[in-house]
Amino acid sequence: MSDPLHHIEAKLEAGERLSFDDGVTLFNHPDLHEIGRLANREREKRHGATTYYNYNLRLEATNVCVASCMFCSFARLKPGDADAYTMTLEQVFDKLRARKDQPLTEVHVVNGLHPDLPFSYYTDLLIGLKAIRPEIHLKCFTAVEIAFFADLYKMTDEQVMRELMAAGLDSLPGGGAEIFAPRVRLKIAHDKCDADRYMSIHRFAHSVGMKTNVTMLYGHIETFEERVDHMIRVRDVNDETHGFQAFIPLAFHPDNNQLRKLPAPSASDTLRTIAVSRLMVDNVPHIKAFWVATGVDVAQISLWYGANDLDGTVQEEKIYHMAGSRTPLAMTPEAIERLVTIAGREPVERDTFYNRITH
Numbered sequence: 001m002s003d004p005l006h007h008i009e010a011k012l013e014a015g016e017r018l019s020f021d022d023g024v025t026l027f028n029h030p031d032l033h034e035i036g037r038l039a040n041r042e043r044e045k046r047h048g049a050t051t052y053y054n055y056n057l058r059l060e061a062t063n064v065c066v067a068s069c070m071f072c073s074f075a076r077l078k079p080g081d082a083d084a085y086t087m088t089l090e091q092v093f094d095k096l097r098a099r100k101d102q103p104l105t106e107v108h109v110v111n112g113l114h115p116d117l118p119f120s121y122y123t124d125l126l127i128g129l130k131a132i133r134p135e136i137h138l139k140c141f142t143a144v145e146i147a148f149f150a151d152l153y154k155m156t157d158e159q160v161m162r163e164l165m166a167a168g169l170d171s172l173p174g175g176g177a178e179i180f181a182p183r184v185r186l187k188i189a190h191d192k193c194d195a196d197r198y199m200s201i202h203r204f205a206h207s208v209g210m211k212t213n214v215t216m217l218y219g220h221i222e223t224f225e226e227r228v229d230h231m232i233r234v235r236d237v238n239d240e241t242h243g244f245q246a247f248i249p250l251a252f253h254p255d256n257n258q259l260r261k262l263p264a265p266s267a268s269d270t271l272r273t274i275a276v277s278r279l280m281v282d283n284v285p286h287i288k289a290f291w292v293a294t295g296v297d298v299a300q301i302s303l304w305y306g307a308n309d310l311d312g313t314v315q316e317e318k319i320y321h322m323a324g325s326r327t328p329l330a331m332t333p334e335a336i337e338r339l340v341t342i343a344g345r346e347p348v349e350r351d352t353f354y355n356r357i358t359h
């Protein structure tokens with residue numbers, strides 16, 4: 001019997017879209033390097049050797065959260081619980097003020113689902129960050145947070161989005177997607193909005209001209225079929241909206257959470273998942289290896305397995321580090337450029353919309 005990868009390669013050469021079954025085949029096929037070769041070819045068709053990163057700052061203003069996602073090590077249920085924190089707005093602003101000499105292009109903010117803060121906390125946060133650095137792009141609040149705000153403050157998702165946009169919101173990050181298949185989502189993230197609502201919030205963002213990202217949390221209780229289903233849902237939406245600009249597979253980390261008995265995904269699973277993402281999610285231009293989640297070494301190798309983006313300088317990150325990530329808290333642009341160059345790729349600083357930055 002002929003190797004099913006030959007059939008997949010022929011489809012790719014003919015510019016044909018891969019099917020659900022092809023995606024499952026790619027996950028089950030033993031030859032990881034051959035899958036990487038196919039993914040790398042698609043990467044180079046679109047981006048050559050270019051590898052993007054940005055000069056960004058991540059902030060998590062509160063880890064108080066009413067949800068209890070099984071994979072989460074970051075959330076604390078109530079204000080006052082050990083390690084629970086909620087920054088004052090001035091503390092958030094000080095994080096940006098302290099970096100006044102950095103040529104940042106983006107601030108990325110995601111939070112726990114805090115039950116007691118007023119909506120004005122979030123609008124004032126955006127207004128205040130823009131007042132300090134008007135030129136900085138604010139990529140804030142996952143679709144899950146938008147849905148939570150709508151329910152808590154008795155608004156529609158669209159009203160929430162419009163008010164946040166009026167306060168300075170520029171785009172949405174991709175977090176909160178986890179795995180869309182209800183079997184998994186109901187087990188590991190039952191408090192979160194479902195896949196349809198997640199997608200409808202992103203669809204709305206795309207309809208008003210925003211570009212957004214979308215993630216996939218892999219390596220826990222999901223099957224390969226459920227990963228492929230997740231990818232195809234993203235692909236289907238992007239056929240209509242063209243608004244997802246980056247697909248970000250996120251490795252599950254098992255420390256300090258309810259899934260701690262599971263092993264973390266292996267390096268080969270991470271490389272394979274990035275490669276299959278490149279091959280299946282053919283209409284989202286950028287596949288990101290978020291180095292905090294993959295680890296720096298695997299992120300370097302992933303640049304030959306379909307990834308063309310490494311996220312950025314990050315600077316502050318709690319969600320993965322509380323779940324056991326041993327990566328540094330920050331990387332300088334010089335460190336990122338060095339690791340990309342050593343990996344044999346060409347580093348390019350970008351803004352949020354993948355425009356090349358020259359200083």
Ligand code: SF4
Pocket residue numbers: 065066067068069072073074075111112113144
């Ligand atoms: S993943 Fe997000 S929504 Fe879920 S418990 Fe953690 S902070 Fe809360």
